[in-house]
Amino acid sequence: xxxxxxxxxxxxxxxxxxxxxxxxxxxxxxxxxxxxxxxxxxxxxxxxxxxxxxxxxxxxxxxxxxxxxxxxxxxxxxxxxxxxxxxxxxxxxxxxxxxxxxxxxxxxxxxxxxxxxxxxxxxxxxxxxxxxxxxxxxxxxxxxxxxxxxxxxxxxxxxxxxxxxxxxxxxxxxxxxxxxxxxxxxxxxxxxxxxxxxxxxxxxxxxxxxxxxxxxxxxxxxxxxxxxxxxxxxxxxxxxxxxxxxxxxxxxxxxxxxxxxxxxxxxxxxxxxxxxxxxxxxxxxxxxxxxxxxxxxxxxxxxxxxxxxxxxxxxxxxxxxxxxxxxxxxxxxxxxxxxxxxxxxxxxxxxxxxxxxxxxxxxxxxxxxxxxxxxxxxxxxxxxxxxxxxxxxxxxxxxxxxxxxxxxxxxxxxxxxxxxxxxxxxxxxxxxxxxxxxxxxxxxxxxxxxxxxxxxxxxxxxxxxxxxxxxxxxxxxxxxxxxxxxxxxxxxxxxxxxxxxxxxxxxxxxxxxxxxxxxxxxxxx
Amino acid sequence: xxxxxxxxxxxxxxxxxxxxxxxxxxxxxxxxxxxxxxxxxxxxxxxxxxxxxxxxxxxxxxxxxxxxxxxxxxxxxxxxxxxxxxxxxxxxxxxxxxxxxxxxxxxxxxxxxxxxxxxxxxxxxxxxxxxxxxxxxxxxxxxxxxxxxxxxxxxxxxxxxxxxxxxxxxxxxxxxxxxxxxxxxxxxxxxxxxxxxxxxxxxxxxxxxxxxxxxxxxxxxxxxxxxxxxxxxxxxxxxxxxxxxxxxxxxxxxxxxxxxxxxxxxxxxxxxxxxxxxxxxxxxxxxxxxxxxxxxxxxxxxxxxx
Numbered sequence: 043x044x045x046x047x048x049x050x051x052x053x054x055x056x057x058x059x060x061x062x063x064x065x066x067x068x069x070x071x072x073x074x075x076x077x078x079x080x081x082x083x084x085x086x087x088x089x090x091x092x093x094x095x096x097x098x099x100x101x102x103x104x105x106x107x108x109x110x111x112x113x114x115x116x117x118x119x120x121x122x123x124x125x126x127x128x129x130x131x132x133x134x135x136x137x138x139x140x141x142x143x144x145x146x147x148x149x150x151x152x153x154x155x156x157x158x159x160x161x162x163x164x165x166x167x168x169x170x171x172x173x174x175x176x177x178x179x180x181x182x183x184x185x186x187x188x189x190x191x192x193x194x195x196x197x198x199x200x201x202x203x204x205x206x207x208x209x210x211x212x213x214x215x216x217x218x219x220x221x222x223x224x225x226x227x228x229x230x231x232x233x234x235x236x237x238x239x240x241x242x243x244x245x246x247x248x249x250x251x252x253x254x255x256x257x258x259x260x261x262x263x264x265x266x267x268x269x270x271x272x273x274x275x276x277x278x279x280x281x282x283x284x285x286x287x288x289x290x291x292x293x294x295x296x297x298x299x300x301x302x303x304x305x306x307x308x309x310x311x312x313x314x315x316x317x318x319x320x321x322x323x324x325x326x327x328x329x330x331x332x333x334x335x336x337x338x339x340x341x342x343x344x345x346x347x348x349x350x351x352x353x354x355x356x357x358x359x360x361x362x363x364x365x366x367x368x369x370x371x372x373x374x375x376x377x378x379x380x381x382x383x384x385x386x387x388x389x390x391x392x393x394x395x396x397x398x399x400x401x402x403x404x405x406x407x408x409x410x411x412x413x414x415x416x417x418x419x420x421x422x423x424x425x426x427x428x429x430x431x432x433x434x435x436x437x438x439x440x441x442x443x444x445x446x447x448x449x450x451x452x453x454x455x456x457x458x459x460x461x462x463x464x465x466x467x468x469x470x471x472x473x474x475x476x477x478x479x480x481x482x483x484x485x486x487x488x489x490x491x492x493x494x495x496x497x498x499x500x501x502x503x504x505x506x507x508x509x510x511x512x513x514x515x516x517x518x519x520x521x522x523x524x525x526x527x528x529x530x531x532x533x534x535x536x537x538x539x540x541x542x543x544x545x546x547x548x549x550x551x552x553x554x555x556x557x558x559x560x561x562x563x564x565x566x567x
Numbered sequence: 568x569x570x571x572x573x574x575x576x577x578x579x580x581x582x583x584x585x586x587x588x589x590x591x592x593x594x595x596x597x598x599x600x601x602x603x604x605x606x607x608x609x610x611x612x613x614x615x616x617x618x619x620x621x622x623x624x625x626x627x628x629x630x631x632x633x634x635x636x637x638x639x640x641x642x643x644x645x646x647x648x649x650x651x652x653x654x655x656x657x658x659x660x661x662x663x664x665x666x667x668x669x670x671x672x673x674x675x676x677x678x679x680x681x682x683x684x685x686x687x688x689x690x691x692x693x694x695x696x697x698x699x700x701x702x703x704x705x706x707x708x709x710x711x712x713x714x715x716x717x718x719x720x721x722x723x724x725x726x727x728x729x730x731x732x733x734x735x736x737x738x739x740x741x742x743x744x745x746x747x748x749x750x751x752x753x754x755x756x757x758x759x760x761x762x763x764x765x766x767x768x769x770x771x772x773x774x775x776x777x778x779x780x781x782x783x784x785x786x787x788x789x790x791x792x793x794x795x796x797x798x799x800x801x802x803x804x805x806x807x808x809x810x811x812x813x814x815x816x817x818x819x820x821x822x823x824x825x826x827x828x829x830x831x832x833x834x835x836x837x838x839x840x841x842x843x844x845x846x847x848x849x850x851x852x853x854x855x856x857x858x859x860x861x862x863x864x865x866x867x868x869x870x871x872x873x
Contacts, residue, residue, distance in 0.1 A: 103745060124747035139742040141735045143859060152735050153746045157728060185859075314855040 051078045052115070054238050055100070055207055060109030062095050068262045069095040073109070075257040075264070077207065082229060082239045084249040084270060086282055087259035088479045090449070093242045096259070097209050100240070101133045102126040114206075124155060132200030133209040140192055142185035142315060146178055150199045171198045174228045185315045189337050190221045197228070207238045214248060215505060218337060219540030226252050244282070244480075246275040258282055283480050290487045290512050293495070297327035297515065301499040302381075302468045303362040307355060307369075309348050317341040317523045319348060324518065324525060326468065326499040331490065332528060333514030334503045335539055341523040342503050343386070346472050349501070350383045351376045364467060378409055380467030384457055384474065386503075388450065392457045395446035399438065400427040402445050403460055410464055426463070434459035435485065451482035458486050462493055469493060472503045487513050507536055521545035572701045574818050579710055580776060582814030584609070584768040586713045588792035589799070589806045590720045591764025596796055597724060598757035599737035599864035603659025604644055606789025607666020608637040608762055609769035614674040616770025617682060617780040626685045630709070630770050637766020638759050640666060645758040649751055652868040667783060677780045684778040685709065709771055716764070721803045733757060737862030740869035750869055765789070791843075798847030800860040805850060813843045 053076040060073040070092045077083045087093045098104040100111065102120035111118050113129055120126050126133075140149050147164050158166070164180040171178045176194040184192060193213065200208055210229070214222045229239055229252065241253055249256060250270045258266045258281040266281040307322040319341050326332050336342060347353040348361070355361055355369035362368065363379045371379075385391040393402045404412050404423050412423045427441035434455040438448050445453060454474070461469060471490065475483035491513055494500055503520075504510050510517055511531045518528040519542035526547035529538075541547075588605050595602050615636035620629025644662050647653045685707045693704040723730040733753055736743045740750045772788070773780050791813060799805035820835040828835075851857055 122747050123745065127747075135745070139745050141738045141742060143738055143863070144731070144735060148731055148735075151728065152731060152743075152748070314858045 049078070051080070053078050053112075054114060056112040057096075057100070058110045058112070060096065060099060060111075061107045062092075062099060062104065063107055070099070070106070071262045073259070073262070073264055075267075077238045077240060079206070079236045079238055080233050081255060082233050082241055082253045084253035084256035085240060085242045085259065086244065086246075086249055086256050086278065088244055088282060089451070089477050090479055091259040091282075092262040093259055094211060095262075097133065097211055097240065097242060100126070100207075101131060101209060127153075127155060127203055127205075130204070130206035131209065132203055132205035132207070133211065134193070134196045134200060134213060135211055140184050140195060143183070145181055145183050146187075146195050147180040149184060149195060150180075150202060153199050154202065166202060167198060170201050174198075174201060174231060175224060176228060189339050190217055193217065193225075201232075205237060207240065208232065209240045209242070211242045212244075213241075214243065214245065218543040219507070219536055220544065222248070246278050246282075249278070250275070260284060279480075290484070290491055292331075292491060292513065292515065295329050295495065295515075297330040297499075298497065300325050300327050301364055302326040302349075302501070303365075304349070305360050305362070307348060307360045309344060309353060309355065311341075311344050311523075312353070313343075316344055319344050320523045322525045324501075324528070326501055328467075328499050329494055329497045330515040331494050331500040331502055331513055333510035333517045333531075334501065334520050334525070335507055335510050335517055336503075336505070336520035336543055338505055340520050340543075342472065342520060344523070345520065346383070346385060346470065346503065349470050350381075350385070374409070377406065377464075381470070382406065382461040382464050382466035382468075383470040384454075384461050384472065386472040386476070388453050388457060389446060393445040393453060396444055398442045398444055399431070399436075399448075399456060400424050400441040402456075403427040403430065403441075406460060407464055427460075430456060430459035430463055433463070434489065451478040454478050455482055455486060458489055462489055466493075466498055468499045468501070470501045470503075474502060474504065475506065475509060476504075483509075507539060511536070519543050519547065521547070570822075572698060574815075574822060575702055576705065577818045577821075578811065578815040579706060580814075581817050582810045583710050583713050584771040584776065584788060585792050585795060585810040585813060586717065586807055587764045587768035587771065588789060589795040589810055590713075590716055590803060591761035591768075592792055592796045593799075593801055593803055593806055594720060594724070594733070595757045595761035596865055597737045597801055597862055598733050598754045599740060599862045599867065599869070600648065600754050600758055601655045601659060601866040602641070602644055602662070602758060602761055603656060603793065604640065604662025604666060605761075605765045605768075605792050606785055606787070607663035607670075608640045608765035609666075609772070609785040609789045610670035610783070611640050611666045612637045612766030612769030613773040613784055614670040614677065614769075614780055615766070617674070617773040618677060620770075620774055621677070621680065621682055624683075626683075626774055629774055630767055633766040633770030634763040635766070637762040637764070637769070639762075641758050641762025641765070644762075645755050648868065649754055649758070652870060655866050655868070663789070671782045674780050674782065678782060679779065682774060682778050685775045707775055709767070709775065717803055717807050724803065729753075734862070737864055740864050740867075744869075744871050750871060754869075765792075768792070791840075795843075795847075797857075798844070798851060800851050800856055801862065802860065805847075809843060809847055812846055813839050816842045 056076040058074045060070050062070040073096055085093050085096065095104060099106045102122045102125050111120060118129065147160060147167060150167060151163060167180040176198055178191060178194050178198060184195065213225060217225060233239055243249055253270050256268045256270045257264055258268065260282060268278065304322050304324045307319055309319040311318045317340055324332065348355060351371055351373035358367035358369040360369040363376065363381055366379060368376050368379060389395045394405065400423050403426050404418065407426060412419055412426065424441050431438065431441060436456045437452050458474065474486050474490065478486065490500055490502065514531055516528040517531055517539060519526040519539055521543055522545045526542045588609060592602065592605055612633035616629040616633030619632030620626055640662060644658055647658045648655045687705050687707050690704045694700045724734065732748055736748060736750050736753050744750050769785060772784055777784065795806050795809040799809050816839040820838045824832055824835055
């Protein structure tokens with residue numbers, strides 16, 4: 043990769059003064075950037091900084107309110123994705139735009155504007171996928187593919203149209219660290235062939251490793267531009283959040299008695315596209331955080347449902363809370379035993395969207411004094427709700443505001459706060475900071491650590507490895523519905539966990555299973 | 568042996584309207600739209616076809632009028648559910664009620680009047696073959712067109728690119744919109760197609776099966792067609808097999824009643840429904856079959872947001 047290659051070239055894409063205002067929020071205001079052929083250009087910013095909106099404007103999904111797009115020296119008004127594709131702009135979405143019940147070639151055929159006979163298209167898919175090191179079988183059904191493989195389909199779909207500009211929206215959030223390296227190789231190869239790449243991310247290490255230039259967005263405006271390899275994580279973070287990145291710290295603490303025990307739990311997924319749980323064993327003690335890493339779709343949803351009681355286990359003793367078998371109890375009864383949980387979907391599972399925050403407190407807090415003789419005590423409910431809002435700094439119009447009116451981060455703070463203040467003995471949290479801005483994420487992580495220090499046992503399921511390394515006493519990996527043995531973060535590395543994430547923990551530690559007392563767990567006890 | 572021939576012939580006649588209605592609804596549902604108004608569109612088609620055929624003396628005009636009437640009703644449904652995004656279930660039910668009432672009102676003076684039954688066509692050389700000719704080559708033109716429709720729908724859904732787009736839209740209209748597919752237009756065309764076939768199915772009742780106009784003459788066949796689509800797991804082949812099965816058992820029990828078997832007639836009347844349900848339940852006993860084949864967006868409104 044020779045940097046000087048593109049620096050003298052004329053820009054391929056120039057955005058000037060782009061603005062997009064929604065009734066309640068300004069997504070983009072006066073955003074300008076330019077990309078040259080062969081340049082990997084990072085668009086860096088927190089969640090909600092306006093990165094995705096900007097990309098959708100370039101790809102013709104969203105119409106800008108102001109500003110101009112100069113493409114190859116011509117002003118263009120891009121009104122539809124098909125038009126963007128004709129100009130040579132391809133986009134790989136953060137949430138994949140694939141049809142699960144269709145095959146790879148059908149998915150690709152749908153996005154192509156020209157008609158290519160099936161056999162010929164399949165041959166081209168194989169050819170392009172092999173050329174860029176992204177092997178895929180054109181006749182496979184998408185729902186049988188892993189998330190990483192689906193991303194390959196997305197990328198190959200773009201590459202078949204020989205794009206001049208490829209937009210990648212948070213491409214690594216669903217990949218194992220090893221898959222990220224492969225992806226980077228592909229992107230560098232593309233860039234060396236003259237393709238421009240717009241790389242959207244909030245992961246600073248990745249941007250410094252991959253990108254030639256960076257435009258940083260904050261609150262919808264450009265807060266700076268940089269050459270990432272000349273910057274540090276701290277200096278980029280300052281541009282991104284306008285302050286310092288605070289770190290969480292775990293003070294070493296001796297875990298106490300076992301509070302949650304899962305014993306040889308196997309459960310067939312009820313969703314044909316889901317992952318069945320296979321022989322899961324884990325123990326959580328008082329005052330410790332067990333982090334569960336893994337790429338989404340490897341059984342996280344199913345594990346959450348089994349632990350919360352949404353799915354019942356075949357045998358009551360497969361899940362024990364405080365030593366009592368609860369495997370066949372419903373969620374309300376498990377809550378009565380001191381379990382609380384924060385599900386991944388905030389709207390719909392964590393909170394009822396059209397109801398007020400106060401009623402949403404009642405939803406899980408009914409057993410803790412808000413209801414007497416079947417009647418709601420509104421004053422208790424409201425004061426509880428107010429306390430959560432105040433303690434967790436939830437930005438909202440008060441406890442009467444409707445759950446769906448809050449931003450993702452604020453609602454998550456409210457839900458975590460609600461579950462925390464119910465004084466649990468065990469708390470299970472799925473994707474605690476997904477789509478949450480850095481400040482709120484920090485507050486949520488600290489709240490989880492505070493709970494641990496008060497002696498609560500926590501299970502945190504997350505895709506963010508950095509986060510898990512930060513807040514976990516032990517880390518285990520869920521891959522293909524199986525759970526690896528758990529290790530202390532200090533005794534492992536991101537690379538090691540990455541290998542486990544691809545399901546290879548049995549190879550690394552022969553005979554190791556979370557169920558057998560492993561060397562590591564014995565050392566730990 | 569020879570008793571089989573009239574039974575097969577009447578089975579085909581009984582199954583044909585179901586095939587038209589159910590194949591149309593298969594295409595509609597594959598696009599993600601649930602139109603519960605088949606019964607209403609069939610009745611409107613029946614009365615419109617009957618009136619037009621009587622007025623002009625031409626069955627061709629009758630079937631064309633029936634298709635047009637079905638399309639008109641389906642356009643109301645399309646406008647309400649696709650443009651105004653009303654609830655598809657409620658709108659479909661309302662469409663059926665509307666169709667029942669409107670057809671009775673329009674057809675008030677037509678009830679009991681005669682019309683010439685659409686005659687079977689004679690294929691030189693083939694119809695004359697003993698047994699085989701009677702079994703296969705002695706039907707009216709709409710029966711042969713229903714076979715062509717089946718082949719066409721099957722090809723459209725599995726082989727054509729527009730069919731692929733339609734299936735994709737049925738699975739995820741949001742994704743289809745994001746890659747630039749015309750969701751509303753495609754769904755409109757599907758709904759219109761379903762309206763036309765339901766109208767033709769209705770006219771088949773009033774011009775071939777009965778042949779006269781009787782108020783409420785579809786007698787639940789629209790609902791049977793809907794059930795066939797679901798139990799046939801949205802696959803044209805299974806839908807057609809289900810339709811012939813239902814028609815066959817219906818005719819069998821009529822013949823059986825004629826033989827005065829020592830079985831209560833209520834049980835025999837129940838037989839077509841029970842047999843169809845049992846066979847189709849066996850076909851799709853694995854819940855995954857339904858989950859994998861059911862269009863994921865079925866019944867959900869879609870609002871394209873810019």
